[in-house]
Amino acid sequence: MKILVAVKQVAALDEDFVIGADGRDVDAEFLIRDLNEWDDFSLEEAVRIKEAAADPVEVVVVSIGPEEADEVLRKCLAKGADRAVRIWDEAVAGSDPIAIARILAAVARQEAPDMLLAGVQSSDHGFASTGIATAGFLGWPHGAVVASLAYTSGEKSAVFRRELEGGLLHQVTIQCPAVLTIQAGINTPRYASLRSIKQAAAKPIDVRNLADVGISAHEVGEQGSLSHVRRMYIPDKGHAQLIEGSAAEQAKRLAGIIRAFKGEA
Amino acid sequence: MSHIDAVTRILFEEFATAEIRFFYVIGYAAIAVFFYGVYVQVRKYRRGAALRLDGSPWARVLDMVGSVLSHRTIARRDTGAGAAHRLIFYGFVLLFLGTSTITLQYDILDPLFGIRFWQGDFYLVFSLVLDMAGVMLIGGLLYMMARRGWMKLPKLDYARPDRVPGDPDFERPQYRREDWAFLWMLIIIGVTGYILEAARLVWLQDRPLVWQTRWWSPVGAELAEALRTAGLSAATAGTLRHGLWWFHGLIALALIALIPWTKVKHIFTAAASLLVRDPLAAQRLPRIPESQAEPGVAKITDFTWKQLLNLDACTKCGRCHEACPARAVGAPLSPRDVILSLREFANAALEKNVLPDAVELGVHGKAPGQVTMETLWSCRTCMACVEICPVAVEHIPIIVQMRRKLVEEGSMEPLLQKTLQTIHKTGNSFGESRRKRGAWSKALPFAVKDARKEAVDVLWFVGDYASFDPRNQSVTQIFATLLHEAGVDFGILFDGESNAGNDVRRVGEEGLYEVLAEANISALHQAKFNSVVTTDPHSFNTIRNEYPDFGGKFEIQHYTTLLRQLFDKGRLRMARKLDYRVTFHDPCHLGRFNKGYEAPRELLALLGCELVEMGRSRANSFCCGAGGGRIWIPDPVGSEKPAQNRMREAAAIDGLEVYVVSCPKDLTMFEDALKTTGNEGKFVVKELIELVREAVSHELVPA
Ligand code: SF4
Ligand code: SF4
Numbered sequence: 018m019k020i021l022v023a024v025k026q027v028a029a030l031d032e033d034f035v036i037g038a039d040g041r042d043v044d045a046e047f048l049i050r051d052l053n054e055w056d057d058f059s060l061e062e063a064v065r066i067k068e069a070a071a072d073p074v075e076v077v078v079v080s081i082g083p084e085e086a087d088e089v090l091r092k093c094l095a096k097g098a099d100r101a102v103r104i105w106d107e108a109v110a111g112s113d114p115i116a117i118a119r120i121l122a123a124v125a126r127q128e129a130p131d132m133l134l135a136g137v138q139s140s141d142h143g144f145a146s147t148g149i150a151t152a153g154f155l156g157w158p159h160g161a162v163v164a165s166l167a168y169t170s171g172e173k174s175a176v177f178r179r180e181l182e183g184g185l186l187h188q189v190t191i192q193c194p195a196v197l198t199i200q201a202g203i204n205t206p207r208y209a210s211l212r213s214i215k216q217a218a219a220k221p222i223d224v225r226n227l228a229d230v231g232i233s234a235h236e237v238g239e240q241g242s243l244s245h246v247r248r249m250y251i252p253d254k255g256h257a258q259l260i261e262g263s264a265a266e267q268a269k270r271l272a273g274i275i276r277a278f279k280g281e282a
Numbered sequence: 283m284s285h286i287d288a289v290t291r292i293l294f295e296e297f298a299t300a301e302i303r304f305f306y307v308i309g310y311a312a313i314a315v316f317f318y319g320v321y322v323q324v325r326k327y328r329r330g331a332a333l334r335l336d337g338s339p340w341a342r343v344l345d346m347v348g349s350v351l352s353h354r355t356i357a358r359r360d361t362g363a364g365a366a367h368r369l370i371f372y373g374f375v376l377l378f379l380g381t382s383t384i385t386l387q388y389d390i391l392d393p394l395f396g397i398r399f400w401q402g403d404f405y406l407v408f409s410l411v412l413d414m415a416g417v418m419l420i421g422g423l424l425y426m427m428a429r430r431g432w433m434k435l436p437k438l439d440y441a442r443p444d445r446v447p448g449d450p451d452f453e454r455p456q457y458r459r460e461d462w463a464f465l466w467m468l469i470i471i472g473v474t475g476y477i478l479e480a481a482r483l484v485w486l487q488d489r490p491l492v493w494q495t496r497w498w499s500p501v502g503a504e505l506a507e508a509l510r511t512a513g514l515s516a517a518t519a520g521t522l523r524h525g526l527w528w529f530h531g532l533i534a535l536a537l538i539a540l541i542p543w544t545k546v547k548h549i550f551t552a553a554a555s556l557l558v559r560d561p562l563a564a565q566r567l568p569r570i571p572e573s574q575a576e577p578g579v580a581k582i583t584d585f586t587w588k589q590l591l592n593l594d595a596c597t598k599c600g601r602c603h604e605a606c607p608a609r610a611v612g613a614p615l616s617p618r619d620v621i622l623s624l625r626e627f628a629n630a631a632l633e634k635n636v637l638p639d640a641v642e643l644g645v646h647g648k649a650p651g652q653v654t655m656e657t658l659w660s661c662r663t664c665m666a667c668v669e670i671c672p673v674a675v676e677h678i679p680i681i682v683q684m685r686r687k688l689v690e691e692g693s694m695e696p697l698l699q700k701t702l703q704t705i706h707k708t709g710n711s712f713g714e715s716r717r718k719r720g721a722w723s724k725a726l727p728f729a730v731k732d733a734r735k736e737a738v739d740v741l742w743f744v745g746d747y748a749s750f751d752p753r754n755q756s757v758t759q760i761f762a763t764l765l766h767e768a769g770v771d772f773g774i775l776f777d778g779e780s781n782a783g784n785d786v787r788r789v790g791e792e793g794l795y796e797v798l799a800e801a802n803i804s805a806l807h808q809a810k811f812n813s814v815v816t817t818d819p820h821s822f823n824t825i826r827n828e829y830p831d832f833g834g835k836f837e838i839q840h841y842t843t844l845l846r847q848l849f850d851k852g853r854l855r856m857a858r859k860l861d862y863r864v865t866f867h868d869p870c871h872l873g874r875f876n877k878g879y880e881a882p883r884e885l886l887a888l889l890g891c892e893l894v895e896m897g898r899s900r901a902n903s904f905c906c907g908a909g910g911g912r913i914w915i916p917d918p919v920g921s922e923k924p925a926q927n928r929m930r931e932a933a934a935i936d937g938l939e940v941y942v943v944s945c946p947k948d949l950t951m952f953e954d955a956l957k958t959t960g961n962e963g964k965f966v967v968k969e970l971i972e973l974v975r976e977a978v979s980h981e982l983v984p985a
Contacts, residue, residue, distance in 0.1 A: 032715035049715075051707060208692035208699045211706065211793025212570075212577055 018170045019075045020063040021130035023121055023148065024056040024093060026086040027141040041246050052089040055136025059199035061206040062166060063134055064097035070170035075099045079124050081109060081117055087222050094217035095209040101220070102128075106227040108234035113242035114142075118150030120237060123230040125155055132175070133196045137162050145198075152196035159196040160189055164203055289495050290401040291384060292482055296520070305531065312535035319542025323551075326590060326632040333586035335558055346556040355556075355672040359601065359902065366425035370468075373419030377475075380412045381534075406498040413479075413499045420472045427465050430458075437600030444614040444623075444657045451626070451650040457598060460545055467537055474530040480505035481526060484519035548597045552673040555595035558588050563676035564665040565827040565875050570686070570792055577792060578686025581643035582628050589680055590632070593625035595673040602667035602677065607905040607924040608660040615660035617667035617677040620653055624680070627651030646687065655693050658685050662924070663788040663910030664870040669901055678788075685790030694789075701914040702791050709780035709801070711914065712750040719744075720776035722755040728766050731773030737810035738773035740765070740844070743802075743825060745818030746781050747946035753953065754946040757969045761817055761841060764975060767982050768853040772815075778805040782821035784871070787828070789911035796832070799824070803834035814838040817971070819871035819878075819945045820909075826876065840872055842881035842944055845974055849888055857979035859890030862939040864973075865932055866893060867952070868903035869945035882944050882970055889977045891942075894935050896928075904928050906951040913947060925955035933961050944970045 027050070034047035060078065067074035078093040079102040080086045090101035104120055112120075125133055133155075135148030152159035160177050164186065168175035173193060178186045180200055191197075227234060235241060260267045294302050335342075349355050353371065357364025384400060391397040400408075429435055445452040479502030486492040487510070496503040509519065541547055570577045579585055585593075596618065603609055603618040627645055631638055648654055658681055667677045688694060689702075704713040723730040733741045742765070748758045765772050783798035802825075806814070814836050816822045822840045829836065848854040864886060872878040879900045886893050898904040907917070907924030917923050929952065932941050941956070943949050952967045 032718050049707060205696065208689070208694065208702070210577075210690050210692075210791060211797055212690065213793075215793055 018070065018072060019077060019128065019130040020066060021125055021128050021133045022056070022060050022063045022076060022078045022093070022098065023133065023135040023151070024060065024078050024080045024089060025053045025136070025139050025147075026050050026080065026082050026089040027053040027139050029141070036249055036251070041249055043249065050085065050088070052092050053136055053139045053141075055138060055140070055199060055201050056089075057206040058201050058203050059134040059136050059197075060093050060096060060098060061204045062199055063132075064207075065204065066132075066168055066170055067097070072171060074170045077102060077128055077130065079104070079121065079128075081105065081112075081120055090222050091214055091217045091220075092209050094220050095213035096207055100223065102223045102225060104225050104227070104230060106234070106237075108227060108238045111239040111242065111245070112237045113244045114144040114147040115150050115243065116237045116241040118147050119154055119241065120227070120230060120232055121147065121151045122154035123232050124225075125151065127230060129194075131170075131193050132168065133157070133194065135196065135198050137198045137200050148196055148198035155194075155196065157194050157196050158191050159198070160191055161198045162200045163197045164200045166197065166199075166203065288401065289491050290398075290405055292486065292492070293384070293388065296524070308532070308535055312539040315539035316541055319539075319547075322633050323542050323547065323594070326628060327587040327594075329583055329632045329637060330585050330587035330590040331583065333588050335588075342557050342559075345559070346553060349556050350553055355674075356599075358672070359670065362425065363429070363599070366422040366429075369418040369422030370426070371422075373415045373417075373422060373472075374468075376415035377412055377419065380408060380415070383408075406495055409495075409498040410500070413501050416472050416475055417501060420469060423465055423469050423472070427462075427469075430461060430465075435600070437604040438598075439600075440598070442619045443609055443612065443616050444619055444654060449650075451623070454622075457622075461598075464545060467533060471530065471533050471537065474526055474533070476501050476505055478523060478526045478530050480509055481514075481519045481523035484509050484514050485516050485523050487516055545597070548595060548673070551591060551594040552597065555592055555674045558591065559674035560676060562827055564663065564668045564678040565823055566831065567679060567682055567787055567828065569831060576687070577690050578688075578790065579645065579680075579683040580687045581640060582624070582631055582645050583637075583643055585624075585628075585680070585683075589676070590628055592675045592680070593621055593628055596621045596625065596671075596675050597673060598622065599672060601670045601672065602675070605666035605670050605902065607662055607664055607666065607907060607927070610904075611907075611922045611924050611927055613660035613918075613921075614654065615657045617661075617681075620657065620677060620681065621675055623651055623653055646684065653684060655688055658688060659694065659915060661910050662870075662905045662907055662912050664905035665874045666870075666902070666905065669874050682788055682790050686792055687790075689790040689792075695915045697916060698789065698911060698914045702786065702789070702794060705781050705786060706794055706797070709798070710746045710750060711781060712746065714750050716777040719749050719779060720774055722749065722758050723762065723774070726759060726762055726766075730762055731771075732776050733773030733809040733811055734775060734778050734805070736773065739771035739812050740773075741806070741809055741811035741814045742772050742774050743782065743814055743816040743818070743821050743838075744774055744779065745816060745821040745946065747950065748817050749779075751946065751950060754949055757946070757949065757971050758817065760969075760975045761971050764845070764848075764854065764971070764978070767978075767980060768848045769982070770848070770853070773809075773811070775805050775809060778808075780805075782818070782824050784820040784824035784828075785909065785911050785913070787824065788909065789914075799829055799832045799834070803829055803832055806834060806836060812837075815841055815844045817841045817946065819869045819875070820947070823871040823875050840876070840878055840881070840944075842872070842878060842885060842970065845971075846881045846884055846888075849885075854974070855979045855981075856888070856890075856977055858977060860973060860977050862891045862973075863935075863937050864891045864893055864940040864942050865896050865935055865938055866899070866942045866944075866970075867896075867906070867928070867932075867948060868900055869943070869948055870903065870905050870909055872944060873903050874901055882942070885970060885974065886942065889973055891940070891973070894938065896931050896935070898931065904931065906945075906948050906955075908947040908951050913951075923955065923958075925951040926959050928952070929955040929959040929961055933959070933964065938965045940973070941965055941967045942970050942973065943967060 028048035029051065030043060031047040031049055035044050037044040063076045067076050076098045077100045078090055078098040080090055081104045083105055086103055090103060094101055102124060104124060138145035149159055149161055160179055162180045163177045164180045166175060166177045174190050175193060176190050177197060178188050181187050239245060260270050353364050353368045356367050387398055387400045430438055440454045440457050442452055479499055483492065483496050483502060483506035496506065598618065600618055603616045606615065606617050608615040624645060630651060631643055645652055661681045663678050665678060701711050705711050708714060709716050731738050744758060748754045780798050780801045782802060783795040786798060787795035814825065816838065819840060822838060825836060826838050845854065866882055866886060868879060883893060905924055906928065932938060941952060943952060949967065949969055956962055956967050
């Protein structure tokens, strides 16, 4: 029995950041990197399934990213993942979520897990599509925004509840293997002590390139993506004005503004 | 042999040989039970983890003997108990020595070498001394009984704050019974000793050698007179003496046999605990040994032998219980009960012939003998307990080592967990960008040197609170200005500085502490400076006492001593006297931890302030509640906070104008408590730095 957990190293903005020279991202020097918040919950969910299981369960974390992403993989190992896989190739840079999903699906085919868990979204780019797209490539059933999960290792299906608008819940039975995207708050992620993180540093991280997972360079990166980031910028601040005075004065002033806006002077 | 030389102790006179033999059998049996008990206790300690003591053994012995003989640790903050215990101790020791020398002569020296000294003048003087010793013993015991029976001291109430009525170990009446049994046993031994002496005198009143020298045993003689007046005949006295002799002897032997099994063992365990005392127990926490697979203490056998010995040394005196700020505000923690609980656990599990399985040795939980995580997280690591314990019990390492286990398994407040992650990520507990650490200096009209780029005389370790907390930043700016005006060549590490780790370590997150300590040590090593100053007592403590274990040896002082020196050298000059009526709060980490009691007081005197001490000051200062990581754990709503408790104490001072602090966390805690206790407007909380600024002249001193 195996659970694959897709994790991402996300970036948070440091104080007084600047946009990089190409104008398409924040200068890397101003980014503070960490494990994506949602992925912390999905990893916790996987580890709990493992801890509750009677038979052995392997939790494998996979991340697509450069060497510095090892840091979050180590954190996952410290929290109870058994194995960590990282996929990287220069060609991957510039991939959109669909291209990333293509790689994840390839890894999933190799690993053949009973369940693939991913976060609902990443806290930096927030596309909320990688997990679902992976299910699409694999042709597996999927459930998005999972707020509670009942799954016993070895079972053929799982029951989960997903959040809908207006406080509604959707209770769903899903056949395994399946892809679930996990909502924050589904559990309380455990604390990885620095000591356990240091110990995890001794564990190997299985680094694979595109060829290892059977993907060619043109399927990923800018070439393999249908969307491209054109520009990243800080928009000019809007203007707001508080209109004071009596109701009549305020109404008069407002009417004046509307007229001015319509060009009626 | 002259008349007087023949005087000696009447021992077995008129005892049948069989009776004497029987007495010896019982005597040896008692001694055998005693030694078996000692063996069981030592085996219990040896079941703990290994530990090597450092320091000179002779210094340890001297220190211990000094403490025992002077009773200095027992007399502190409780002179009554100190005096009474001194009487009991010296009374007991003299009587014990006296009785032992009888055995020495009767059973060893006389039969083997024919040496006898228990006679003549020596005997008479000895009689007198022992008679007085008996009075001391009984006097001391009566006072101890009064403390328990009439004075009803709260610290001698064994009800526990970490259990609720109905729990099997809530009140522990067995302790009260044991206390009384012990007191009565000693009193009975003392009193029957006197009656026995008197009966012997009445019985032998016709023997001039005995009768004429009776006033060398004044109490016995006085009693004999009374018995005679009451009509006791010599013959009846002889019978009485015979019966009492046995009674007295058997109780005394029973006491010997009971020593290792009851609280009486504190005679040995307390002395041993003082002997292995670590003067820096709270200031410098132990590292996790390389060989240890799991950090912290999960099982009773994870404690070191010394800690197991500590548990046995506790005399339930309740001083730590009384001093504990957590207990004072109703938190489920009493340092005494942590110790007693673990002791009950150790006795039940480790006195067995076969060590129970590991699963039965877990000390975390709610069962009798276990310690709950709520209890462990209530501790402020303020050191009030360690500091006052008369028998050198070291609570803080015990609590922190148990917390290490909780941290490893993630059993902690979510907010604390978040803070630890934040500190790991950003190097500070505020979650601010590293870059902003030195941002407070931008507002100053002069540039603060970057000690990483240029050599400075004094490197200022600013610390998290002083760097990021807006209220404290203003104090930080004032201190920088003072240094600047006094012509001190100083600099800071800017974003090279991380949280010093003092509180992270006390939380029990040792791995993170190592990361922080190593980062700071390497940053300090890269800078060029002569000495370090810090405005933060917490950083002060860990850099001074703990960084050396990680290879960082720096000369460091708290700002109070530096300011004092600047005044002495004339680099800071008074412009006006401040005639405020103030009180001073000793921060735990400056006062108790590092004995920095004087400099702040000297500064206050220099400034012209009238210092009115609070009842709890200096070594007995009352923690603001922020220590040990508690600043990152919300206090339960509705209950009193330690800082509020302290504010009420200060508010009782007539005409108080300023409550002076010298620690950034104190400023935060007490300004808040000032408002929540409704004392706002009555007096103000100020940093000593702010007062200094108010008083000194603002002219630049040429460097
Ligand atoms: S260190 Fe302070 S808070 Fe902790 S147990 Fe001791 S006295 Fe109580
Ligand atoms: S630990 Fe020390 S201070 Fe506390 S009750 Fe025991 S002997 Fe007294």
